[in-house]
Amino acid sequence: MKKTASVFITALIIILFPDTSYSIQAHGGSEGIVVHQLGHIFFLFSLLALGYWLKSKWALKGKSKLYLRLSCLFLVLWNFDVIIMHFLDEQSGLINVSRNAFDICIRSAANSHILEYLYYFGKMDHILCVPALFFLYKGLKSIETEKGD
Amino acid sequence: MTFSYLPLFFIDVFGSVLMIILSFACLLKSIRLRRNDPKNVLISFLVWICCGLLLFAVSRSCGHIVKQLLLVYGYQDIWEDIRPFSGSVNTFAFILVASITIFFRQIWKIHIQVLDDRKKLVDAHKELVFLNENLEKLVRERTLKLEKEASQRAELEKHMVQAEKLSAIGELSSGVAHEINNPLGIILGYCQLLLRHEKDTQKIDDLKIIEKHVKSCKAIVQDLLNFSRSSKPLKKLYSINSIIEEITNYVKTHSSFEKIEIIKYFSNDIPEICIDSEKIKQVFFNLIMNANHAMNQNGKIIIKTTCENENIRIDIEDTGEGIKEENITRIFDPFFTTKPTGKGTGLGLSVSYGIIKNHGGDIKVSSSLKKGSVFSIYLPFDNSCIINEAQN
16 A cells, blocks of 8 residues: 555656656757668668579579669669768768759869769769669569569 | 759659659569469568568659759758658668568578478378379289289298208118119129120020119119209300200200201390309200100200390290199109109109209299190309309
């Protein structure tokens, strides 16, 4: 009875007189981009592993293996590209971008035209991720054919 | 440096649209694959990957299209509000895809295990179906096999009884023959001595009758000794065909073979084997002479040689009277004869049987009354004499 009463009184004090809690860590600032970049790195390595396992284990004879591995390769390249782009965009401060209606002005802090070109073409990442999905589709289609055979 | 924004814009917008289309196509294709093979865990894995990629492509592409449109129409502040949500969903989506991807190895192991188990199940099912369908046949086959084994065992026992009988008679004959041989020699010697000095023709005729019968007794005794002394054969490499040829050429000169036709069918692939040629000649001679008697010196003797399994088979067939069924089991017994008294000792076939057995072979007989008999001799492909010679 005494135990129940003490628990009840403690709960009442906590509810009636609340104060700031420091037990949960805040996730503000640059943590979002770090998580995003780590996600890309994880994705990149998982694709590398998949490409390797496909090489050694994929049993179907035909083009399915080639297409699936090409899909992995393009996704790896895409991840590599976006990791660099995110770094230039949001972490390094090496690139400054301003845009008017039909032009985009890219300025490198180190005044490097190579870096500016790299940034401009790197931004066209769909050139890598669209073929990746295309090869995945071709791979699935080949599996259908090979299984039919 | 200033660049045109249009390539970036078009690649971003059209690329995003293509991403959505392709990721949908991939998902539909993978679902179709799963529909065709619903128990394949690897296909399920591909469906999950495609689901993840679809979520990723849709969130990312929608984000990009919305971003481009908002930037073009000057609503950058709105984009800045949406951006964290778009980025978060995007991050979540590709981490999801990566997480699924990383499980490929485990999925593969499960896939292999499932395939293995399925194969075992199919094999077990096939075996069960086979056993179910062929139970009667299998029981029949097994019964036949058991019957065959039982008959082989009976045959073996018969051979053992025969061998024991021969051995016992051999020992007995040996002792008796040895004791009789010496007095017979003395009788023959004195008889011939008397013949040399006798002038009286009546007495000469009487002595010649004694001499003839003593010689007959000695021949029987010699046969008994031959039978009992089953000495180890002195083997050398010989061609069976040439031995038969030699024997048939010899017997043809005998007057009793005048009306007998000897037909030979020799197989060309008969190898030379290790045999005691003198003893084997004796066997062939005995069998051919028996055939002659069975045909009353008129008929055909057909001799065939063939290779059968690991043996040379020699068939000696006659067109004689044949052997009565009750006599078939006794023909290899010593002293068993169907010839009239004084015409045969009944030891020829016993001796032949012993010789063939000493060569590791076998001798069998089949007969039909009024049609004839076939004696089949089996001699193994024996090359032990070459090996022994090489070792010496």
